[in-house]
Amino acid sequence: MTATLAAQRVSDVIAMIYDCAIDPGGWTKALQALHEVLGFANAALGLNALPSGDLLLNVSSGVPDEWLALMPKYGPDMLEQWGGIERIMRYPIEEPQVHSWIRDSRTWRQNRYYAEWGGPQGLDDGMAFMVARDATTLGSIGMGRHRSMGLVTQDDVDNALLFIPHVQRSVAISRLMDIRAMTATTLEAVLDRVTAAIVLVDADLRIVHANRAAEALFAAGNPIQSAGGRLQVRTGPAMAALAEAVAQAQRNESAMAERAFGIPIRKEHAVASVLHVLPLHYGEARTGLAPRAVAAVFVAPATPSHPLNPHGTFAALFGLTGGEVAILEHVLAGRSNAETAGLLGVRESTVKTHLQHIFAKTGTHRQSELVALAASLTLPVAP
Numbered sequence: 001m002t003a004t005l006a007a008q009r010v011s012d013v014i015a016m017i018y019d020c021a022i023d024p025g026g027w028t029k030a031l032q033a034l035h036e037v038l039g040f041a042n043a044a045l046g047l048n049a050l051p052s053g054d055l056l057l058n059v060s061s062g063v064p065d066e067w068l069a070l071m072p073k074y075g076p077d078m079l080e081q082w083g084g085i086e087r088i089m090r091y092p093i094e095e096p097q098v099h100s101w102i103r104d105s106r107t108w109r110q111n112r113y114y115a116e117w118g119g120p121q122g123l124d125d126g127m128a129f130m131v132a133r134d135a136t137t138l139g140s141i142g143m144g145r146h147r148s149m150g151l152v153t154q155d156d157v158d159n160a161l162l163f164i165p166h167v168q169r170s171v172a173i174s175r176l177m178d179i180r181a182m183t184a185t186t187l188e189a190v191l192d193r194v195t196a197a198i199v200l201v202d203a204d205l206r207i208v209h210a211n212r213a214a215e216a217l218f219a220a221g222n223p224i225q226s227a228g229g230r231l232q233v234r235t236g237p238a239m240a241a242l243a244e245a246v247a248q249a250q251r252n253e254s255a256m257a258e259r260a261f262g263i264p265i266r267k268e269h270a271v272a273s274v275l276h277v278l279p280l281h282y283g284e285a286r287t288g289l290a291p292r293a294v295a296a297v298f299v300a301p302a303t304p305s306h307p308l309n310p311h312g313t314f315a316a317l318f319g320l321t322g323g324e325v326a327i328l329e330h331v332l333a334g335r336s337n338a339e340t341a342g343l344l345g346v347r348e349s350t351v352k353t354h355l356q357h358i359f360a361k362t363g364t365h366r367q368s369e370l371v372a373l374a375a376s377l378t379l380p381v382a383p
Contacts, residue, residue, distance in 0.1 A: 015282045015284075018253065027059040031045060039145070041123060041149075043141060044063065045058070047139035048137070057139070071117070081111050082097065093168075096127050096161070097127065097129065098125070122146050126142060128140055129141055173278050191209065195213060196213060196300060197214040198214055199299075200297075201293060201294070207230065208290050246295045249280070274301075275300075277298075280293050281294045318362050320358065324358050331371065
């Protein structure tokens with residue numbers, strides 16, 4: 001497959017993915033579009049509730065019915081193929097895993113799942129990534145690569161990274177929605193039957209509609225507020241992140257990536273709530289919800305989680321480069337400029353230059369201010 005995907009095709013697939021946030025019935029179509037654009041023969045999405053293990057979602061595309069019926073018998077073998085459950089739980093949630101990269105082919109070809117299921121279908125490689133991994137939900141997408149397409153390459157991984165944050169955001173938002181409410185006849189009835197607080201806003205954060213749960217939060221004045229008909233939050237960094245996320249949702253939802261995936265709202269010294277932004281300006285299922293709204297803002301209670309990137313919202317909000325992010329991570333770890341330079345193999349003057357750029361982009365003047373600002377936009381991480 002080609003190293004670069006057509007921008008319009010990427011946008012079309014991402015639109016399908018976000019439509020699934022409010023219409024899970026669209027996942028079959030979205031999965032088909034996803035595995036086809038990435039050059040895989042099939043894809044399967046599984047989502048389970050924790051700690052019960054109850055199946056919330058089980059959708060596949062490209063798997064013949066006769067083979068699909070056999071999949072449950074190979075559950076333990078599938079886990080073993082990917083290194084076992086403990087190793088799977090340690091994989092970075094923001095990175096796809098490639099089967100041929102983590103297992104020696106001489107080993108995995110002896111696995112019963114490959115010998116009896118994957119091999120006979122011509123599936124010689126695969127890619128998988130987590131779509132949810134927190135206190136309430138565990139889910140992943142796996143895709144099989146036919147031998148005619150060759151083994152998975154770095155280009156394939158780079159292309160998958162264009163979609164993974166959007167899939168994860170869509171799944172996070174859909175978990176906040178009680179999809180049974182979608183049988184209601186009007187938008188207001190739909191939103192009022194959802195227990196999560198939802199606010200529909202235009203590009204300037206003017207409130208188009210707020211459901212009952214959101215109105216209750218407005219009345220309490222925390223964690224969100226209605227001021228002059230506009231949605232606001234108390235903390236400056238979170239307000240800036242929200243405004244940027246909504247503006248990005250209107251301009252180009254495909255470019256949102258990690259931007260504002262889970263905007264933390266702090267209360268005193270703890271994260272009290274998290275905001276998720278669903279673009280509404282594109283897609284078949286979303287544009288008809290409220291013509292004046294460009295985004296739906298969901299308010300969820302904060303829970304210890306495994307975020308996409310502990311500093312992803314912060315870095316994306318302020319447009320930090322890869323080099324600046326590397327410096328930032330060491331600063332936030334409490335290391336000196338000299339220590340950072342030694343660990344990164346650069347001159348101390350280079351570290352200072354990057355820091356000056358970070359200060360300029362974030363409006364801070366010293367490292368203590370930078371640490372405080374980053375802390376206000378970083379989600380808690382489960383041990």
